[in-house]
Amino acid sequence: MVDVLENKRAATRFRVLVEIAERQPAVSQGEIADAVGVTSQAVSEYIRELVDDGLVEKEGRSRYRVTKEGVDWVFQSATDVRRFADHVTDDVLGSVQEDAAIATADLAEGETVTLSLSDGLLHADPGGGDATGVTTTSAAEGEVVGVTGFEGVIDLDPGHVSVIQVPPVRSGPVENIDDIAAACADVPIVTAAGVESVVALRDADIEPTTHFAAGEVAAAAASRGLDAVVVATQDTVGRVTDALRDASVDYDVTQ
Incomplete structure (x- = not known):
């Protein structure tokens, strides 16, 4: 178990030290007490221990500074907590989380299904495959079905995203x-950034999918296999x- 999660005292010690680092050098023990949820007397005791352990140095009355140690x-404690949180979300919850998919055939609860993406949406097909899950509900073809127990990729x-x-x-x-119209032909997602872009698309007889968060929407589409x-x-x-770029999406820019 991560040290700062082993007991309440270790966790409180960590939080007090973080609060000092955030407020230094003028440190109000009352503010720290309110933030952490303990008494001012308890904060005073924690600070005294931190000073004795060389993690905090006292510079004067109500003035403290976190040492390099x-x-x-x-930093090490925060890294350990982050790793533990990643373990919980990825390894523990990842195996029990439930997602929704479209049933491609009639499915019964508890059935092993193959998972695939089509039109950017998760689909559940009867039988096993490279990526599988187990249904948590029953569903008729075309209905939504719950899936958990994900395995495989x-x-x-x-x-690909083309930016014009x-x-x-x-x-x-x-x-x-004309170039805009040709580039957008048969492309499922078309977004616009700027009023001029919306009008240009409409002049090309194309209604944009959205004109909000254009790059983010296109990146999300590409990550699900859509151009x-x-x-x-x-x-x-x-x-x-x-x-x-933040989404590591393949793209090109043309004028």
């Missing part, structure tokens, strides 16, 4: 309407590509 201890080819730049209104009209086009003004293209 204290910073190292907080879903076979998925990530989508258009000029801002101050730079004149959009001249590449996408983002039409963005030159002023907004940087925010779009930042979102795509």
Whole structure:
């Protein structure tokens, strides 16, 4: 077990040290007591122990500073807590979490199913495969079914995002309407960043899927195997590509 989670005292000691680090050098024991949920007297005792252990140094009345050793201890403890949390979410809860899928055939509760992504949505097929789960409900074909006990990896080819730049209104009209129309043909997700982009798409007889969080939406679609086009003004293209890079999505930018 992680040290700061072994008992309440260790956890409180960790929180007091973090509160000192956040407030240093002028430290109000009353504020720390309110934040941690203990008495001011208890905070005073914890601080005295931290000073004795070399994790905090006293600089004057109500003035404390976390030492290098204290910073190292907080960092290591926080890392241990993060690893424990990752273990809980990934290893423990990951095996018991329930997700929703579309049944491709009539399914009974407790049935092993193959999981796949189609049109960006999770589908459950009868029988075992490379990626499987166990149904937690029964469902008729086309209905939603609960699935848990996930094993394996879903076979998925990530989508590609094409980013098309258009000029801002101050730079004149959009001249590449035909190119926009051709790029968006048969692409399931088309997003727009900027009013100029929305109008350019409508001039190409295309209604954007969304004109909010264009890069994030396209990145989410690509991560589920769907190609996408983002039409963005030159002023907004940087925010779009930042979102795509953060999601490790394959993309290209054209004018």
